[in-house]
Every structure is written in C-alpha cells, then in structure tokens.
Amino acid sequence: MRYSGLRVIKEALTGHKGWKHAWRDVEPQVQYDYIVIGGGGHGLATAYYLARNHGAKKIAVLEKGWVGGGNIGRNTTIVRSNYLLDGNEPFYEHSLKLWEGLEQDINYNAMISQRGILNLVHSDAQRDAFVRRGNAMILNGADADLLSTETIQKRYPFLNVNNARFPIKGGLAQHRGGTVRHDAVAWGYARAADQLGVDIIQNCEVTGFRIESGKCLGVETSRGYIAGGKVASCVAGSSGRLMAKANMRLPIESHVLQAFVSEGLKPVLPGVITFGAGHFYCSQSDKGGLVFGGDLDGYNSYAQRGNLPVVEDVCEGAMAIFPMLGRVRLLRMWGGIMDMSMDGSPIIDHTHIKNLYFNGGWCYGGFKATPASGWCYAHLLATDTPHEFAKAYRFDRFEKGQMIDEKGMGNNPQLH
Amino acid sequence: MIINHPILGPRDSAEFTYMGDSALLDRPDWKATDALAQFIDYGYLRDNPAGPHQELWYHEQGDRSFLVVTRDTTTHEISSVKLARDVARSRGRST
Missing domain, CATH: 3.30.9.10 (D-Amino Acid Oxidase, subunit A, domain 2)
Structure with a gap:
C-alpha cells in the first residue's frame, strides 16, 4: 500500500479501516542469503539497500527487541555533513544527499527538516x-x-x-543540515524493506555464531538456528557484546x-x-x-x-x-x-572470519550516517568490495596508522 | 557514583579522570619478537565487557593516585577499589 495525501483523505472518510500493518510479522526461515543482525536504523537501511540496489533476495533482519528500540530512537535527530577529514566527509555528504531524497524513496514521511x-x-x-x-x-x-x-x-x-x-x-x-524524525526513519526503512521481501524478525536475539574452519555458517538465536550465506553484524552500542560471541576483540569501548x-x-x-x-x-x-x-x-x-x-x-x-x-x-x-x-570514526568491513561482516563504531555520529551506512554496508555485503565512500572504514587502519581522528584525541575513546 | 578510595575514603567520581581498561597497566615488552603485534593489541583492542570491568581512575582533583576500580558496566556497582601501584607491584610491573 502506498501512502499519499489522497489515501489519508480516503481512510479518514471510511473510518480508517483500510490501513494495514507497516510490515509483516514473520517466522524465521531455516536459511537466508543475508542475515543482518540488528533491527535499528543501520540494519534496516542495510537490508533495504541490499534488496533495492543489489536485487538481493532472502534477506532477514534479526532484532532482539523491537524495531527502532535502540539508538535510532534515542538520538538527538540531527543530520549534517560538516566533517573535516577525507575519510569521513564524502561519506557523510553522501548520507545527507540520501536524507534529502529519502521520503520519496521509501514513501514515508520522516519529517526531514533542513533547518540548518x-x-x-x-x-x-x-x-x-x-x-x-x-x-x-x-x-x-x-x-x-x-x-x-x-x-x-x-x-x-x-x-x-x-x-x-x-x-x-x-x-x-x-x-x-537539520533534523529528522528518528523513529520514522526506522519505521520507514522497515516498511520499505518489507515491501521488497525482507523478513523483519523481532524478539529474536542472536546468542551465538556457528563458525567452522574460519567460516561463519549461521547464527544461533533465541528462536533457533538460522543458516546464512553472509552474516552482517549491525548492532552499534552492543558490538562488543555480540562480537565477543565470535571471540573477537574490537577497537571499541x-x-x-x-x-x-x-x-x-x-x-x-x-x-x-x-x-x-x-x-x-x-x-x-x-x-x-x-x-x-x-x-x-x-x-x-x-x-x-x-x-x-x-x-x-x-x-x-x-x-x-x-x-x-x-x-x-x-x-x-x-x-x-x-x-x-579508538579514533572516533566507524568501521564497515569484513572480519577475519569468512562470511562474517561488521558495521559499528559509530561514536556520536550514527544517526546522521544511517542512509549511507546502509548503502555502503549493502555494497560491501553484495560485492565483497568496500564502497568508494567507506573504503577508509577498515579494521586494519589502526595497525597501519591510518586513523581517521577528527578531533585529534588519539586512542582515547571517551574523548572523541 | 562514589569511589571508595583506599587512602582517602569515599570520594565523588567527578574528582577522578577515567583512564580506561586496567589492562593498560600490562605494557608489552618492547624486546619481545612479536612486540609490534602486542603493542597494536595493547593500544587499540579492548575486552569491553558488559559486566565486571577492571578500570583505571586517576584522582586528578585529589591525591593524584591511580586506582584500579572493579565496576559492573551494566549497573555501575563498584565491588573493589585498589591502588594501581599495589596492583602493578603484585603483577611484577613495578618496584
């Protein structure tokens, strides 16, 4: 069902009986091509752009609570692209451009207000x-x-x-720059992804990864084992907790x-x-x-x-x-x-475990990055190559000394 | 949040500066053959547990001592406070 002004008038005249749920409530299937862990803004955007930009099928978004219950519903709703460094600015500018066209793209009123x-x-x-x-x-x-x-x-x-x-x-x-109604971003992406066939599975917590000879085969969840072609962590805020289940330590506090x-x-x-x-x-x-x-x-x-x-x-x-x-x-x-x-900038990269991918480390900047994060993460998942605008967001930038440290604070996470 | 300083007694955490995971006391040996890998790990990777966490607090507005505080990161409950000097000595890090 497309939302429109005409639709609102029609429903108002007919007692609002025609509205349907914005997305389906589905049982998890046994196997997916892509499993996105985390039903927040970034996870839902990733699933949406995987389906829309790359024509991917069989995508699941696993959310341990409810859609939009984490940081997408807790931020201060500001969008902007006023960064200094080359590793960041093209990415955030891409994000701002996506914000500008988002409502038409996903047919959802996100109350995007470029008030400066x-x-x-x-x-x-x-x-x-x-x-x-x-x-x-x-x-x-x-x-x-x-x-x-x-x-x-x-x-x-x-x-x-x-x-x-x-x-x-x-x-x-x-x-x-300006503000966006943050909850509507989660709901809008969830609805748009659902319409492209993405399964959004709420109350489904990932409790472990099934990893054999360096390859991730799927995830153990509170609703049973789900096999996945590619498994994508997208749980900023809980990244440390989740990736510890894959025995990974992160450059994150x-x-x-x-x-x-x-x-x-x-x-x-x-x-x-x-x-x-x-x-x-x-x-x-x-x-x-x-x-x-x-x-x-x-x-x-x-x-x-x-x-x-x-x-x-x-x-x-x-x-x-x-x-x-x-x-x-x-x-x-x-x-x-x-x-x-450790440098105040995010990570969108492969892990050392085959078929396990990571998106996190968003520090304060997660909300404004939502569209571009999904866009670039979907690109990485579908093509196995980093997107042009996110190629600096690698795990190995710390050991190579290529930190993206906007504030020049060094490896003091609490100071970024 | 109140930190029970081993010498000065209960102090407001606002008097302290947080310095991160107390694993930072265990600086790698620069002469080790894999020193580079160890220093990358030391400088950039963290356990970041949800639960008890041993961490360094520097009493900047007080006696300038470093403390190792064991605090639950999900409840902020502090279960142990020691002088970092004593912890380092017990690990053979200092004399």
Missing part, C-alpha cells in the same frame, strides 16, 4: 579551525557558510554576541551518552545550534520541546542511563549560551550506548 546547523565560534583559533573545516566541506561538494557576528546577531537575535566570557566571533553554518528534552515551548530556536566553548548542542522539535545533549559520561557503560555530573555540565552549557532557558523545565532524559572507537 550553526556551529558557534568564540575565539580566533576556533574560527581558523572552522574556516579550514568549511573549505574541506566545500571541496567535497557539501555546503558551508562562514557567518559574521553581525549576520548571527540578525538571524539569531536571542544570542548575546558580546558575552563577556564567551563572546561570539562568528559561526560555521551548514544550511542543508561502549560508553553512555545522555540526551534531554525540555517541556514544549513556542518556537524559540530556528535551527540546530552548537555552543563552541563547551560541549552543548540544541534544536527544537516540531512538538516544541528543546532537544539537547553534550558529552559522554566518560567511562565504559552498558547501562542505558547516565549520571548527574553530566546533566549539570550539559545544563551549564545551555545556560552559558541560552540564559533565556533558565526557567525551562526538563521533561525527559535518557541514555544510549555508543560504540566509541
């Missing part, structure tokens, strides 16, 4: 860094716009550019990142704004709540909740840049588990 992202500059050195980043973005075909203090004051009159401690000296804007939503307000923020003197980013949802976040808690965690010192730090950031929010009440806060990699 602004990174504020507070010092001369920071402006130099952002000029360099903006130039790198433009060289890779993305849009970047260095805004003067005057322009910022005009467009964002609530910002105090003459703040004594953190004066605003300009900003780097990406006008094509799991950390918790908190996010926050305030009570609903009338429109106050015209786009995404990031504070340059602390770690704080904020946008306003269509419902009116301010959606914001900051740093990791900073120590290994698989608990999907955070601790109070980071709450204080994030709220201090908010008050430093938006003192007008001082009396706004916090509505909800939650935590999601990040695969923090």
Whole structure:
C-alpha cells in the first residue's frame, strides 16, 4: 500500500479501516542469503539497500527487541555533513544527499527538516579551525557558510554576541543540515524493506555464531538456528557484546551518552545550534520541546542511563549560551550506548572470519550516517568490495596508522 | 557514583579522570619478537565487557593516585577499589 495525501483523505472518510500493518510479522526461515543482525536504523537501511540496489533476495533482519528500540530512537535527530577529514566527509555528504531524497524513496514521511546547523565560534583559533573545516566541506561538494557576528546577531537575535566570557566571533553554518524524525526513519526503512521481501524478525536475539574452519555458517538465536550465506553484524552500542560471541576483540569501548528534552515551548530556536566553548548542542522539535545533549559520561557503560555530573555540565552549557532557558523545565532524559572507537570514526568491513561482516563504531555520529551506512554496508555485503565512500572504514587502519581522528584525541575513546 | 578510595575514603567520581581498561597497566615488552603485534593489541583492542570491568581512575582533583576500580558496566556497582601501584607491584610491573 502506498501512502499519499489522497489515501489519508480516503481512510479518514471510511473510518480508517483500510490501513494495514507497516510490515509483516514473520517466522524465521531455516536459511537466508543475508542475515543482518540488528533491527535499528543501520540494519534496516542495510537490508533495504541490499534488496533495492543489489536485487538481493532472502534477506532477514534479526532484532532482539523491537524495531527502532535502540539508538535510532534515542538520538538527538540531527543530520549534517560538516566533517573535516577525507575519510569521513564524502561519506557523510553522501548520507545527507540520501536524507534529502529519502521520503520519496521509501514513501514515508520522516519529517526531514533542513533547518540548518550553526556551529558557534568564540575565539580566533576556533574560527581558523572552522574556516579550514568549511573549505574541506566545500571541496567535497557539501555546503558551508562562514557567518559574521553581525549576520548571527540578525538571524539569531536571542544570542548575546558580546558575552563577556564567551563572546561570539562568528559561526560555521551548514544550511542543508537539520533534523529528522528518528523513529520514522526506522519505521520507514522497515516498511520499505518489507515491501521488497525482507523478513523483519523481532524478539529474536542472536546468542551465538556457528563458525567452522574460519567460516561463519549461521547464527544461533533465541528462536533457533538460522543458516546464512553472509552474516552482517549491525548492532552499534552492543558490538562488543555480540562480537565477543565470535571471540573477537574490537577497537571499541561502549560508553553512555545522555540526551534531554525540555517541556514544549513556542518556537524559540530556528535551527540546530552548537555552543563552541563547551560541549552543548540544541534544536527544537516540531512538538516544541528543546532537544539537547553534550558529552559522554566518560567511562565504559552498558547501562542505558547516565549520571548527574553530566546533566549539570550539559545544563551549564545551555545556560552559558541560552540564559533565556533558565526557567525551562526538563521533561525527559535518557541514555544510549555508543560504540566509541579508538579514533572516533566507524568501521564497515569484513572480519577475519569468512562470511562474517561488521558495521559499528559509530561514536556520536550514527544517526546522521544511517542512509549511507546502509548503502555502503549493502555494497560491501553484495560485492565483497568496500564502497568508494567507506573504503577508509577498515579494521586494519589502526595497525597501519591510518586513523581517521577528527578531533585529534588519539586512542582515547571517551574523548572523541 | 562514589569511589571508595583506599587512602582517602569515599570520594565523588567527578574528582577522578577515567583512564580506561586496567589492562593498560600490562605494557608489552618492547624486546619481545612479536612486540609490534602486542603493542597494536595493547593500544587499540579492548575486552569491553558488559559486566565486571577492571578500570583505571586517576584522582586528578585529589591525591593524584591511580586506582584500579572493579565496576559492573551494566549497573555501575563498584565491588573493589585498589591502588594501581599495589596492583602493578603484585603483577611484577613495578618496584
């Protein structure tokens, strides 16, 4: 069933009796050509692009809970492609382009809103860094716009550019960046994949891999053994836990990142704004709540909740840049588990075990990467060669010294 | 989160800086024939368990000691705190 405005009107007039489930509830088959582990954004996108771009048949997505119950439903919904390094920028720009056409592609309203992202500059050195980043973005075909203090004051009159401690000296804007309704991305990809014949199997936890003489034959699950031609791990946040079942150690630590939503307000923020003197980013949802976040808690965690010192730090950031929010009440806060990699960049690669593939290490950047991650992972799975835009995301970049370290932090996962 | 410092008693974890898996105490021998592989493993690969995890915390806002804290990464429950110096000595890493 295609969704359309006409369809909504027809259903409204006929008591909404014609809607069908967005995807089928299926029993697992005994064998698939492709088994994607993880029914989050990346896993569902991978299955969709495997079917759409490569004509693959017999694809299963195994999800231990429900579709979209992990980080795709826990992030701060921002999409952007404002990266510096060559290994990253073409990939994220491809992702942003896919976001721009996503709703028509999957026939689903994902509420994609290119309301723009602004990174504020507070010092001369920071402006130099952002000029360099903006130039790198433009060289890779993305849009970047260095805004003067005057322009910022005009467009964002609530910002105090003459703040004594953190004066605003300009900003780097990406006008094509913005926000996307995150849950709708999972649901939309699930529905689109299902329509191409992908089996989405919820409440099916992978409990082990069947590996014989260096080759992965299939997966043991809570719903029995499933044989697979190619098995693709796509469970960022739980990568360490899952790959330990294949006796693999990863260049990844799991950390918790908190996010926050305030009570609903009338429109106050015209786009995404990031504070340059602390770690704080904020946008306003269509419902009116301010959606914001900051740093990791900073120590290994698989608990999907955070601790109070980071709450204080994030709220201090908010008050430093938006003192007008001082009396706004916090509505909800939650935590999601990040695969923090050793250089802050992801991995989309083969493992040393034949027919076992890995996608993870997304750090903070997983949501915006969803379409390109699925696109490139599907390419790797179908052709056994890395996609042009993801060829730097290899396991062996650490031993070869080819790290993609945007922040220049070295192998300190909690600092990326 | 409260860390029970062996010398100073219970301290707020915000006084500490997290330094990662305590396996970092076991720096490989640079003279070993497979030193390169060992250092790649040491520098970049982690066990990253969901459950008890032995990790280094540096008391940066306190007495500057390094601690080995055993903490459950699913509950944040701390079961043991030792001075990293003592742990390293017991493993023959230091005198």
